Amino acid sequence: MSKYKLILLLIFWVHFSFAQNKSLDRFFKRAQLDSIEQIVFNENELSGIEDQLVTANYYTVQKKLEKSFEILLSIDTLQLSNKNLAYYHHFLGKAYDHNSNFDLAFKHYQKAQKRYLDIGDKLRYNDLNLDIYYTMFDPTFYSKSQPKYLEAYAENAKKLDNLNQLCFLEIEKAFNSIEVDTTYQDFLTHLNKAYDYNSQDKNPFTLGILHTYKGMYYTDYIFDKDSAKYYYNKGIRINRKLGLQNKIRLAYHNLAELERIQGNHSKAINYAKMTIKQSNKSIDHDLSAYVYELMAEDFMALKKPDSAYVYLEKSMNYLDSLNAQKQNINLTRFQADKKEKENLILTQKNEQNRIVIYSTFGISAVLLLLSFLYYQNFKRQQLIKQQKSQLKINRTEKKLKEQELKAIDALLEGQEKERQQIASDLHDHVGANLASISAYFEVLKQKMSNTKDAEVFAKTYELLRSTYKDIRGLSHYKNSEMIADKIFFVALKDLCQQIEDLHEIKFKIHSFNTNQKIPQHLEVGLFRILQELLANVVKHAKAQNVEIHVNFYDGSLNIIVEDDGVGFDVEKIENNGMGLSSIKKRLESLKGDMQIDTRINRGTTIILDVKL
Known part of the structure; x- marks a missing residue:
């Protein structure tokens, strides 16, 4: 080294x-x-x-x-x-x-x-x-791995942008440059960069190190005794403030070496004594031994063998103390290694116990898996038998279902004709009669002379006209037909237009994939449910706007009816009127369901979902 x-x-x-x-x-x-x-x-x-x-x-x-x-x-x-x-x-x-x-x-x-x-x-x-x-x-x-650690240090120091680490990186670059640059200019360049980083970080400890290296530069590479002493002494002043005795004695050791190079062995001895004075002799055995050995060489150079022998003996004594210290440390290490081995044995036992537990669980899991697979195979055989039996049942049920659907279609067709007949009778007979009565009342109203009687008569007349209007409207949208050439969405648009013509309600209809044809019994049933819902809007909601969303998706029909009316209390209404119970029953017969979202004075949203 x-x-x-x-x-x-x-x-x-x-x-x-x-x-x-x-x-x-x-x-x-x-x-x-x-x-x-x-x-x-x-x-x-x-x-x-x-x-x-x-x-x-x-x-x-x-x-x-x-x-x-x-x-x-x-x-x-x-x-x-x-x-x-x-x-x-x-x-x-x-x-x-x-x-x-x-x-x-x-x-x-x-x-x-x-x-x-x-x-x-x-x-x-x-x-x-x-x-x-x-x-x-x-x-x-x-030695082969050494460079990669310096490269990693350089890369991370730049990423972290840590000024102190960047400073030490430049110091190391300075010393590495000595091997390729015999002029030592690169050494000084890197050292000055380190000073720049330290001027930003303002770390006095690092600054003391830099002064020491600058002194070494003027000692070992470009010899300049005055400059070397200047930087060594600057470092001593900083380290004395920090209380770093080991740094101070290192500086005195360097000053002794500076004098020794020029053959000034007496001055070198004085600095060496100052080095020893700064040392803690009870612990600095290695440094003391080294300094005493150099002092012995200095005394030999001065032709003082007796003094040289004294300091050489001191050096040997400190080397013995150093060996004793290392023996004590080795004893402590032995005890620690023993404890570490005990910890390792304990860890290994714990690991073995863990392996036994995991193995037990593993074997149990394998047995459970085998039992489960056997059970699954048995169940699969049973399921195959059941499926064969169920297949026969399904075929029979399918035939019965087809017959049932034909019967339902015939029933719905009869109900549709009956509805149309009732609506026609309402329009042709009851409506016509009410129109005639209204005309007679108009004549009587003109002949009425008594003011009080005329007021009562007027109210009766208005009630009669309102009744006529309701029956006329009812007959129109109750008589809306679902015929083969009119698909569900077109029929719904016609129904909304009829209601819009008779009442002050605006309709908006939104659709997606509405060209799809649905079975006739579902088509008629859903259409009648919508008639009932829209009749409720006309009679009770006091709405001005109604939006209807119709969407076919994933084998289902979804219909959303929204109005901006007065809303209602769902619990009260389900028990009294508005036909919600009958609508739910109709949906159940079509294998559908209905959701209601409403609040008083916040409008109503009704969602219908039916599997096709």
Whole structure:
């Protein structure tokens, strides 16, 4: 792993946010560890599992990995929600990453990514693409897959339009450009783009990182000691405000390296001592060991072997402490692995029980299905026998039905002739007599001298004229004929025209597919029902407009009669008058039904449906 990649990984130690608390989310993103510490240890903003997860991440940031592992590996993952499980794997992967267990870090990062996708957290899903990319710098780990994670990070950062992610993308492009651009101009171009993104995002944590990289540029690529020191010191000032001791000691380490390059070993030793001073010696065993080893080399360069030996021994002591720390972590891991295996065994047992239950249900279902199929076959044989018997019955019933229809047609024909005769008698005899009586009354009215008698006589005369008009109208639309060459719809139009001529009612008739011929017994019966309905409109509705819709569809005839009259109470009318009961009986004989929708002063709608 190259030098700059190692430093890059060190810088990313504190770069993470926790979405379940807005304050923590902001503080983790900007690496404000004092504020995080206040929330985690002095306030009651978190509780239970969230408190454990955030505390573990805080210890990881502080590089107190033993405490971080102790908390994380004690958590019962079977009890975690999908969201907390995502954070758990992310934080555990981060701890393994800091402990150089890159294979385990990769494993948990991938699990966290899957959970983040499940809960729709695309931002943190993409953060992990970059984390996974950095775990793969060791060629023995997944080197062939490494580029795809950076490509995915770049694509998602652009889609999300996240300024901080776009900033880190430019940083990575800058370092990748070193391999193809020996002038290092592309490095500076990408780094300046990162500065542009940071100027919009205003994240001081990221700005401190950028200053460190700018110092590295003037140290390792275009050597300019003054510029390098300028940017390192700018980074130190920012990180001191943020309380990031690990960033400060990294800057002093870089300043020591800057002096070491020029052979200024005394100054390099001074900066190295400042690096150690900023370190937490109880936990920074690896960094302390490395710095002491470099100091030993500096003392050897200054011809001071005794001092070199002292610092080399310190380096070895810290390496021993580091090994002890890793052993403790491995012990914690062993205990956690044991618990994880127990959980896995429990899960497998539950799965086996589930399989047994499903198998039992499956076998029962198969037996039930076989029994059902046997029963269905038996029923089918019985049904075939019944169908054969029913077929004979149907043939007999069909013959009887045909005879019945012929009888009904003959009966309807007789009733029609009788109706026509009654209507004719009403018109020719009763109507004629009433007309003659009306004429005589007109003569008597002119000779009437007594005013009081004349008033009574006038009322009687008007009543007589009204009676004559009703009988005349009744005889006309009762005498409407249904003859062979006049189909149902044409006969209906003629009936409406007759009523319109005699009364102040306007008719509108709408039709669809009305050229279809219907059986004569249905045609006559429906026509008489409509005569009765329209007679009710004339007598009772006080309507000015009537709309009739006639529609043939799917082997049925649908008729809708709507008026804008005074309406009526259906329950009262069905028990008293208007002939609704007789209309329903007629429809039942035609195998039809009727629906009535009416309200007082809201008009009436009557729907007739008859199967053809």
